[in-house]
Amino acid sequence: MSALLAIDDLSVEFHERGELTNRPLRGVSLEIAPGEILGVVGETGCGKSLTGLATLGLLPSGARPSGRIVVDGQEQRLGEPSPLRGTAISIVFQNPGTAFNPVFTLGAQMDDVLLRHRGLDKKERRARVLHYLEQVGLPDPERVYRSYAHELSGGMLQRAMIAMALVCEPRLLILDEPTTALDVTVAKQILDLVLSLRDRFGFGVMLITHNLGVVREVCDRVAVLYAGRVIETGATAQVLSDPRHPYTRGLMNALPARHRQGSGWRRSPGRCPRAWSGSPAAPSPSGARWRSTRARPRIRCRARCPGIPGTPRPAS
Ligand SMILES: Nc1ncnc2c1ncn2[C@@H]1O[C@H](COP(=O)(O)OP(=O)(O)OP(=O)(O)O)[C@@H](O)[C@H]1O
């Protein structure tokens, strides 16, 4: 089956006053098939949101992307807002509390999305908004339609965000940390909702998270990001049962369930390094990338970012 989303060798650089200041994505490649949920996982700052934003051409100003992104057979013009946003692709941004405009009702904002992207009259738009508010399990869609963001709980807001993403009936849905701000019970409800909506509507999902537990719950495949590159990818069951990269193993050891099972919770020592910083003349951190978070780096880790046995190493 041909890919719904194909990202090939995506890199992003930031420049200030003509100087290269940061290179947070360094050759990310991943694919999502129609109806598939791909988890993009990694710790803070590794480039998860930038990957999602680049797919829509919504990178922050100053960003210079390179590589290739093809959505539904259409090559995207990197660095420009995608014409597929609001039609074939929808995104739920990382923080639902600030994603809605506080001075407009949720109904007005969802109506506006439909007005911009679909040629429906007012009555049809209202009916469709109410339909999707109901589809995401909000108990009183009419009331939610008339509400402002501050009147809803975190879980309700997340559902409303998902409804807003669904009104244009996308083929690809990008969910950026959809459960991070929620308590465990509500988070579980949101993940169940994502699964049931995918089964009902058949869209592909890029589910961005720092939590492997979330990946285990809902994702068909997973791409593990580390310092701006995919260091491991595969079917969720395979990656979680037999992680091939030491960083993936480190993430798994950080799962609270492991701690409860008695295998011991271990935090990866050190911090995830910035993917790149310094002047253009400075060398890129080919060797230090993985080593600085390891307690006892292996010899090959000193040399360069380790690959997975049997796969070609990424270029530094
Ligand atoms: N506007 C910007 N200018 C310069 N660098 C930026 C900018 N936005 C992001 N970055 C860099 O990109 C890196 C990756 O950012 P991104 O938001 O994709 O991280 P993330 O993996 O989503 O993290 P989190 O889990 O905290 O949301 C950041 O660490 C930062 O170094």
Ligand SMILES: [Mg+2]
């Ligand atoms: Mg993010």
